[in-house]
Amino acid sequence: KAGVTQTPRYLIKTRGQQVTLSCSPISGHRSVSWYQQTPGQGLQFLFEYFSETQRNKGNFPGRFSGRQFSNSRSEMNVSTLELGDSALYLCASRAALNTEAFFGQGTRLTVV
Amino acid sequence: GIQVEQSPPDLILQEGANSTLRCNFSDSVNNLQWFHQNPWGQLINLFYIPSGTKQNGRLSATTVATERYSLLYISSSQTTDSGVYFCAVETGTYKYIFGTGTRLKVLA
Numbered sequence: 001k002a003g004v005t006q007t008p009r010y011l012i013k014t015r016g017q018q019v020t021l022s023c024s025p026i027s028g029h030r031s032v033s034w035y036q037q038t039p040g041q042g043l044q045f046l047f048e049y050f051s052e053t054q055r056n057k058g059n060f061p062g063r064f065s066g067r068q069f070s071n072s073r074s075e076m077n078v079s080t081l082e083l084g085d086s087a088l089y090l091c092a093s094r095a096a097l098n099t100e101a102f103f104g105q106g107t108r109l110t111v112v
Numbered sequence: 113g114i115q116v117e118q119s120p121p122d123l124i125l126q127e128g129a130n131s132t133l134r135c136n137f138s139d140s141v142n143n144l145q146w147f148h149q150n151p152w153g154q155l156i157n158l159f160y161i162p163s164g165t166k167q168n169g170r171l172s173a174t175t176v177a178t179e180r181y182s183l184l185y186i187s188s189s190q191t192t193d194s195g196v197y198f199c200a201v202e203t204g205t206y207k208y209i210f211g212t213g214t215r216l217k218v219l220a
Binding site: 031033035037042043044045048050055056058088090092097098099100101102103104105106108 | 143147153155157160162200204205206207208209210213
């Protein structure tokens with residue numbers, strides 16, 4: 001059974017650009033959530049989608065957005081990149097609420 | 113919102129030693145998981161344990177939901193156990209709140 005797949009694994013962008021990250025959940029999982037990990041703030045929740053609906057959003061500026069497609073794959077977008085957006089972005093999938101979450105390998109974004 | 117505290121923040125052990133990592137949380141939770149973050153950043157699932165006790169080889173975990181804490185036990189530690197261990201809890205809001213982690217280093 002394939003795990004959670006995130007692409008790309010590494011990314012270097014320039015300030016002001018935008019970026020799109022992709023997450024393919026485990027087959028059959030309909031919930032996808034995104035987290036940002038930085039040395040200063042730790043692991044912080046960005047948003048969660050279930051059947052194409054955003055059910056919760058973390059405390060991030062509007063430059064951070066996401067969506068989920070009918071096949072449960074999810075994308076997150078960050079516009080007008082800032083140096084502080086440099087982080088490891090992790091995606092998790094699970095079948096439903098109150099079930100185990102599984103994480104992908106992450107996308108390491110560097111903004112220069 | 114709920115607070116999640118992990119202790120100790122750092123731990124250095126000799127290979128073969130045992131250790132206990134603790135996770136305290138400030139409110140009732142629906143879900144609790146323990147993860148090991150590998151050097152490449154991936155979070156590896158250790159236990160899904162909203163309550164009770166589980167064991168997997170040299171690792172075991174106990175969550176006492178009524179007292180709002182969880183413990184992760186590592187026995188006969190190996191150098192490959194090194195890394196950061198995270199506890200994460202969910203309160204029914206579709207998001208996990210992570211602790212700040214315990215950084216474990218096992219010396220050969």
